[in-house]
Amino acid sequence: MMERHVLVVFPHPDDETLAAGGAVALQAKQGSTVTYACFTLGQMGRNMGKPFFANRETLPEIREKELHEACAALGISDLRMMGFRDKTLEFEDPETLIGIISDLLAELKPTLLITYYPGYCVHPDHEALAAATMEAVRRLPDNARPKIYCQAFSRNHETDLGARDVLLDTSSVWENKYRAMKAHKTQTAARIEEIERALAAGGAQKEQMIAALSQENMYSYRV
Numbered sequence: 001m002m003e004r005h006v007l008v009v010f011p012h013p014d015d016e017t018l019a020a021g022g023a024v025a026l027q028a029k030q031g032s033t034v035t036y037a038c039f040t041l042g043q044m045g046r047n048m049g050k051p052f053f054a055n056r057e058t059l060p061e062i063r064e065k066e067l068h069e070a071c072a073a074l075g076i077s078d079l080r081m082m083g084f085r086d087k088t089l090e091f092e093d094p095e096t097l098i099g100i101i102s103d104l105l106a107e108l109k110p111t112l113l114i115t116y117y118p119g120y121c122v123h124p125d126h127e128a129l130a131a132a133t134m135e136a137v138r139r140l141p142d143n144a145r146p147k148i149y150c151q152a153f154s155r156n157h158e159t160d161l162g163a164r165d166v167l168l169d170t171s172s173v174w175e176n177k178y179r180a181m182k183a184h185k186t187q188t189a190a191r192i193e194e195i196e197r198a199l200a201a202g203g204a205q206k207e208q209m210i211a212a213l214s215q216e217n218m219y220s221y222r223v
């Protein structure tokens with residue numbers, strides 16, 4: 001179903017692609033306006049490309065450029081760089097983050113919100129932002145709350161949460177997601193090599209890889 005406005009909230013350049021690239025591209029293709037509020041530049045990322053082509057000084061600039069490319073591939077027309085530093089969100093006053101997200105919700109009135117599943121997203125930046133995002137939604141009146149899709153990837157998530165209930169056929173946009181993954185090349189080189197190998201091999205290997213990229217599952221979430 002096409003959403004009027006989709007708000008995507010994640011802390012790092014590449015979260016939008018790796019956690020929800022198919023869902024985002026699918027909405028954009030159907031004509032939704034997509035805003036990505038990206039809270040940091042991933043300055044502290046340990047991956048510098050393979051072979052290395054970034055260093056601690058150049059990484060933020062390179063990752064911002066990668067993000068712009070990925071957004072173009074996914075159809076994200078409104079990219080908001082929120083200007084926090086990587087690995088610092090957990091130390092922010094939660095009210096600061098909640099306030100920023102509340103402002104975005106008030107401005108954009110999204111019908112769909114995409115973020116991480118609080119408690120099941122591992123990284124402290126992910127957890128801090130997911131918790132603040134859900135709190136901001138909780139403060140909205142019932143009838144003003146967007147639908148929420150979440151991604152989870154902690155080791156225990158399936159035991160606790162069960163299987164994902166939002167099953168998206170992303171076959172019409174798998175190439176967009178793949179292009180976005182390639183755009184984030186400081187972070188994704190190893191995975192890209194694996195995909196390229198499968199696609200080049202043809203036959204069943206290629207089919208399996210395309211099938212894997214053509215399905216994206218998430219959790220629905222109620223505050």
Ligand SMILES: [Zn+2]
Nearest residue numbers: 011012015123
């Ligand atoms: Zn991340």
